[in-house]
Amino acid sequence: MAKVLTPRSENYAQWYNDLVIKAGLAENSAARGCMVIKPYGYAIWEKIQRILDDMFKETGHQNAYFPLFIPKSFFSREAEHVEGFAKECAVVTHYRLKNNPDGKGVVVDPDARLEEEYIVRPTSETIIWNTYRDWIQSYRDLPIKINQWANVVRWEMRTRLFLRTAEFLWQEGHTAHATREEAIEEAETMLKVYAQFAEQYMAMPVLKGYKTASERFAGAVETLTIEALMQDGKALQSGTSHFLGQNFARVFDVKFQTKEGKEEYVWATSWGVSTRLMGALIMSHSDDNGLVLPPKLAPIQVVIVPIYKKEEELKQIVEQAEKIATALKQLGILVKIDDDDKHKPGWKFAQYELQGVPVRLAIGPRDLQNGTVEVARRDTLSKEVVPVTGIEKRISELLDEIQNGIYQRALKFRDENTRKVDSYDEFKKVLDEKGGFILAHWDGTPETEEKIKQETKATIRCIPINNEKEEGKCMVTGKPSSQRVVFARAY
Amino acid sequence: MAKVLTPRSENYAQWYNDLVIKAGLAENSAARGCMVIKPYGYAIWEKIQRILDDMFKETGHQNAYFPLFIPKSFFSREAEHVEGFAKECAVVTHYRLKNNPDGKGVVVDPDARLEEEYIVRPTSETIIWNTYRDWIQSYRDLPIKINQWANVVRWEMRTRLFLRTAEFLWQEGHTAHATREEAIEEAETMLKVYAQFAEQYMAMPVLKGYKTASERFAGAVETLTIEALMQDGKALQSGTSHFLGQNFARVFDVKFQTKEGKEEYVWATSWGVSTRLMGALIMSHSDDNGLVLPPKLAPIQVVIVPIYKKEEELKQIVEQAEKIATALKQLGILVKIDDDDKHKPGWKFAQYELQGVPVRLAIGPRDLQNGTVEVARRDTLSKEVVPVTGIEKRISELLDEIQNGIYQRALKFRDENTRKVDSYDEFKKVLDEKGGFILAHWDGTPETEEKIKQETKATIRCIPINNEKEEGKCMVTGKPSSQRVVFARAY
Ligand SMILES: [Zn+2]
Ligand SMILES: [Zn+2]
Numbered sequence: 001m002a003k004v005l006t007p008r009s010e011n012y013a014q015w016y017n018d019l020v021i022k023a024g025l026a027e028n029s030a031a032r033g034c035m036v037i038k039p040y041g042y043a044i045w046e047k048i049q050r051i052l053d054d055m056f057k058e059t060g061h062q063n064a065y066f067p068l069f070i071p072k073s074f075f076s077r078e079a080e081h082v083e084g085f086a087k088e089c090a091v092v093t094h095y096r097l098k099n100n101p102d103g104k105g106v107v108v109d110p111d112a113r114l115e116e117e118y119i120v121r122p123t124s125e126t127i128i129w130n131t132y133r134d135w136i137q138s139y140r141d142l143p144i145k146i147n148q149w150a151n152v153v154r155w156e157m158r159t160r161l162f163l164r165t166a167e168f169l170w171q172e173g174h175t176a177h178a179t180r181e182e183a184i185e186e187a188e189t190m191l192k193v194y195a196q197f198a199e200q201y202m203a204m205p206v207l208k209g210y211k212t213a214s215e216r217f218a219g220a221v222e223t224l225t226i227e228a229l230m231q232d233g234k235a236l237q238s239g240t241s242h243f244l245g246q247n248f249a250r251v252f253d254v255k256f257q258t259k260e261g262k263e264e265y266v267w268a269t270s271w272g273v274s275t276r277l278m279g280a281l282i283m284s285h286s287d288d289n290g291l292v293l294p295p296k297l298a299p300i301q302v303v304i305v306p307i308y309k310k311e312e313e314l315k316q317i318v319e320q321a322e323k324i325a326t327a328l329k330q331l332g333i334l335v336k337i338d339d340d341d342k343h344k345p346g347w348k349f350a351q352y353e354l355q356g357v358p359v360r361l362a363i364g365p366r367d368l369q370n371g372t373v374e375v376a377r378r379d380t381l382s383k384e385v386v387p388v389t390g391i392e393k394r395i396s397e398l399l400d401e402i403q404n405g406i407y408q409r410a411l412k413f414r415d416e417n418t419r420k421v422d423s424y425d426e427f428k429k430v431l432d433e434k435g436g437f438i439l440a441h442w443d444g445t446p447e448t449e450e451k452i453k454q455e456t457k458a459t460i461r462c463i464p465i466n467n468e469k470e471e472g473k474c475m476v477t478g479k480p481s482s483q484r485v486v487f488a489r490a491y
Numbered sequence: 492m493a494k495v496l497t498p499r500s501e502n503y504a505q506w507y508n509d510l511v512i513k514a515g516l517a518e519n520s521a522a523r524g525c526m527v528i529k530p531y532g533y534a535i536w537e538k539i540q541r542i543l544d545d546m547f548k549e550t551g552h553q554n555a556y557f558p559l560f561i562p563k564s565f566f567s568r569e570a571e572h573v574e575g576f577a578k579e580c581a582v583v584t585h586y587r588l589k590n591n592p593d594g595k596g597v598v599v600d601p602d603a604r605l606e607e608e609y610i611v612r613p614t615s616e617t618i619i620w621n622t623y624r625d626w627i628q629s630y631r632d633l634p635i636k637i638n639q640w641a642n643v644v645r646w647e648m649r650t651r652l653f654l655r656t657a658e659f660l661w662q663e664g665h666t667a668h669a670t671r672e673e674a675i676e677e678a679e680t681m682l683k684v685y686a687q688f689a690e691q692y693m694a695m696p697v698l699k700g701y702k703t704a705s706e707r708f709a710g711a712v713e714t715l716t717i718e719a720l721m722q723d724g725k726a727l728q729s730g731t732s733h734f735l736g737q738n739f740a741r742v743f744d745v746k747f748q749t750k751e752g753k754e755e756y757v758w759a760t761s762w763g764v765s766t767r768l769m770g771a772l773i774m775s776h777s778d779d780n781g782l783v784l785p786p787k788l789a790p791i792q793v794v795i796v797p798i799y800k801k802e803e804e805l806k807q808i809v810e811q812a813e814k815i816a817t818a819l820k821q822l823g824i825l826v827k828i829d830d831d832d833k834h835k836p837g838w839k840f841a842q843y844e845l846q847g848v849p850v851r852l853a854i855g856p857r858d859l860q861n862g863t864v865e866v867a868r869r870d871t872l873s874k875e876v877v878p879v880t881g882i883e884k885r886i887s888e889l890l891d892e893i894q895n896g897i898y899q900r901a902l903k904f905r906d907e908n909t910r911k912v913d914s915y916d917e918f919k920k921v922l923d924e925k926g927g928f929i930l931a932h933w934d935g936t937p938e939t940e941e942k943i944k945q946e947t948k949a950t951i952r953c954i955p956i957n958n959e960k961e962e963g964k965c966m967v968t969g970k971p972s973s974q975r976v977v978f979a980r981a982y
Contacts, residue, residue, distance in 0.1 A: 027625075029557070029558045029618065029622065030558075030561075030562055030565070030618060030621055030622075031558040031559075031560040031561065031562065031609060031618070034558035034559065034560055035558070036555070036556070036557050036558065036622055037555055037556040038555055039553035039554065039555045039637060042553070042554050042555045042556055043553065043554070045556075046554060062530035062533070062534065063530065063533050063534070063537060064527070064528055064529055064530045064533045065527070065528040065533055065536075065660065066520070066527050067520045067521075067522040067525035067526070067527065067658055068522075068525065068611075068642055068644065068658050069522040069525055069581070069658070070521075070522065071521055071522065072588070072597065072599075073596065074521070075588065075597050076591075076595065076596030076597050087587060087588060087589070088586065088587055089586065089587070089588060090560070090583045090585075090586060090609070091583060091584065091585040091586065091587075091588065091599050092581045092582060092583055092584075092611065093582065093583075093584045093585060093599065094581075094582040094584060095579065095580065095581060095582065095646040096578060096579055096580070096582075096646065097563070097566065097578060097580060097582065097610070098578070100567075104567065105564065105566075105567030106563065106566050106567050108563075108582050108584065108608055117599055118522060118581070119588070120559075120583065120611070127520065127521060127522070130521055131520065131521075131527055140833055146530060150642075151559055151641075151642065153559065155586040155587065167558055167559050167560070169556065342631055
């Protein structure tokens with residue numbers, strides 16, 4: 001079979017783009033930098049959403065919806081937040097079009113200029129904290145634990161499908177608390193939820209840690225992150241959870257009366273993951289034949305392809321396929337029978353490989369005679385012929401095995417690509433030749449961090465939670481350091 | 492208990508607004524005309540979404556996501572569509588802010604003007620059909636049956652929570668077909684889905700019918716609608732399904748090769764419902780005490796309120812409540828125990844009445860002794876004391892009874908407020924004194940329709956599907972008419 005994807009070894013970025021397009025996940029649109037998420041890609045995103053949403057609700061959160069538009073003046077209020085966000089964004093200045101007086105088409109009506117421009121939300125802290133001011137008077141009104149599923153816009157110049165797009169889909173949690181401790185606990189809880197989701201559902205191991213001051217979210221006191229390692233040795237920040245202190249409460253004047261009758265500013269967190277997770281999922285497991293999906297996120301977990309020459313054969317095979325499908329569905333397995341006669345089995349095999357369906361069953365006339373089925377695993381590309389009796393139990397176990405197998409494979413890859421390095425020269429050499437996570441000593445200053453970033457394009461991905469203490473010297477300045485931090489080049 | 496809502500008889504519009512705010516459904520935001528959908532309101536919307544989404548998938552549709560921004564030039568292509576939509580909309584002209592060189596805050600960077608402006612989608616036919624051009628070559632690629640859940644913006648001057656807001660949430664289905672017949676069938680199927688949802692879940696009877704030419708969606712060949720009657724005698728268009736013919740295919744050049752090898756334009760439909768349904772739901776069933784929710788859309792179907800004086804009593808009552816809750820949950824009933832000690836039972840009763848929880852159970856010390864529970868129905872405000880034994884079965888039946896009861900009440904109201912009228916004078920009199928649906932003869936011309944609209948503010952809501960034929964004379968011009976059509980003043 002001719003390869004439809006550029007091999008990873010040849011050009012990883014091109015392989016990624018080929019896969020996203022050819023597996024029917026997403027494509028670029030007529031609006032620069034905005035993507036169309038195609039049905040198959042959206043079906044995976046829907047599974048991600050549903051599972052995360054359940055996890056948010058189990059941890060006491062409710063959904064709500066806040067406006068797409070934010071008055072420009074809100075961005076002037078939080079100085080740090082402006083620096084981080086307000087620069088590249090979509091600005092709404094007018095509210096009407098009119099027929100072109102000079103001829104065809106429509107033009108912007110100059111008489112319909114807004115007094116104050118609106119910004120299409122790049123994130124919603126400002127408008128939400130402006131709203132919380134009216135919702136919070138007393139400790140009785142706290143905590144507020146709200147999540148929103150929404151689209152956001154950041155005007156990116158260089159975009160890549162799922163990884164960096166002008167418009168993307170995400171969830172943003174925004175919580176309000178009476179105490180500093182409770183807010184910190186919330187930020188930590190949500191990071192754990194993200195890590196659990198990444199590992200148990202995406203089969204993607206992640207490091208949990210703190211961002212350095214210069215890598216923090218604009219307006220945060222502390223940013224927690226989960227960092228994953230992609231197959232090309234680059235890191236991908238997959239989710240962040242921020243302890244915002246009282247910053248937004250001060251700016252938007254959100255105070256509450258304590259049990260003791262004192263007035264205090266409210267403590268805040270925010271946390272989010274986005275369609276970027278789709279990119280992380282693809283680059284964690286897939287191969288030169290296409291997508292490899294963890295069964296727990298696969299819209300189709302098992303596909304059954306009939307192999308036949310004559311019409312009568314098809315009928316009997318489909319009967320058998322339907323029996324198997326019914327048994328699988330009873331175990332909660334998502335199964336599809338592809339009896340479409342427009343395509344040959346070989347074409348279908350390639351297609352389901354490209355789309356990462358975890359298990360493919362093929363049934364031919366000889367299988368009917370022998371009471372067998374051919375079972376193919378997408379992750380290992382291995383095949384075996386098994387008896388049809390008891391197949392549902394076997395497939396159910398196989399799906400668990402695949403889920404665990406691809407997690408272990410990704411974990412092994414990450415462990416093999418995590419290296420301790422003690423000199424700056426070695427650091428550069430490992431970065432260029434191998435990539436991966438590099439554990440090195442750093443003197444703790446933003447100046448050294450910036451120097452390393454400028455010279456090597458590597459950034460500090462995180463200072464791991466409960467990091468092992470180890471006396472050492474900064475690989476650049478030789479100044480004392482009490483712990484190694486995690487460096488990598490990143491998406 | 493002091494009334495928290497303006498009574499309907501005093502000011503229906505004010506009652507509606509009071510209810511939306513005080514029941515915690517939604518509120519206005521800092522972005523003019525955009526609302527904040529609060530957690531309780533959003534929980535109802537989520538139930539609506541989930542049920543509709545399942546119905547769409549059962550009828551063969553898949554979800555996808557298309558961009559928020561539409562290039563301005565797309566609106567110049569479909570002349571009729573521009574007339575209907577492009578006038579009042581949010582226009583993005585710039586992509587960057589910068590620090591104000593004259594002092595504090597941020598200003599729009601004049602150097603970051605877009606070459607071509609983007610319109611925030613008011614609906615997505617244009618960008619979707621521009622995309623379908625690349626997806627469709629052959630009859631094998633058809634049909635395409637896609638739905639999108641999204642936010643849209645129409646710059647409304649006068650807004651009302653849920654009913655008419657600048658930004659609102661909706662779903663929009665966009666399908667592509669090889670034949671005219673198939674597209675018409677799709678448009679009809681989706682109208683049936685909407686009607687079924689309105690009647691079976693919202694407990695809201697609807698008329699199904701065709702819009703007249705002047706009330707059609709911009710760019711549609713035929714618009715199908717479901718129309719409901721609100722308590723104040725005004726109609727509310729609750730969902731529309733459009734047969735778009737080949738209009739968008741022609742404008743965006745979407746052709747396909749037929750089985751016979753000919754090239755033809757693709758046939759289209761689109762259909763949508765929005766957060767406006769929340770307004771319809773509220774105005775169909777609620778009363779001066781607050782929201783009345785059909786059990787099938789209630790985020791909490793049963794609330795249990797302990798009545799106690801001493802702490803030991805509370806403990807025993809909560810134990811009993813938990814037993815009941817467990818039994819109810821096993822039947823799939825959504826139940827909440829409110830043992831919050833910050834509020835008195837009377838406050839809680841009023842609160843749950845305001846929020847429309849269908850069934851309230853109260854348990855006091857005497858109930859514990861007697862093995863009883865007080866059951867209160869929100870719809871009829873009636874109460875009875877029942878034995879705790881077998882209560883789950885009783886509640887389950889009661890929820891069905893309530894669902895059916897409020898539907899029947901709404902149906903009776905609609906039937907009593909649907910009147911045949913034969914003269915224009917009587918028409919005006921009924922409109923002013925009673926409102927409701929008025930069945931009258933019309934000569935079929937847009938001129939007469941417009942005259943009636945100008946003079947009475949009544950519009951033709953629809954020409955019912957399978958309308959009864961009846962010879963008559965237009966109530967305005969006296970010209971011959973073969974059927975009555977449905978008039979009303981509308982939201
Ligand atoms: Zn209170
Ligand atoms: Zn094909």
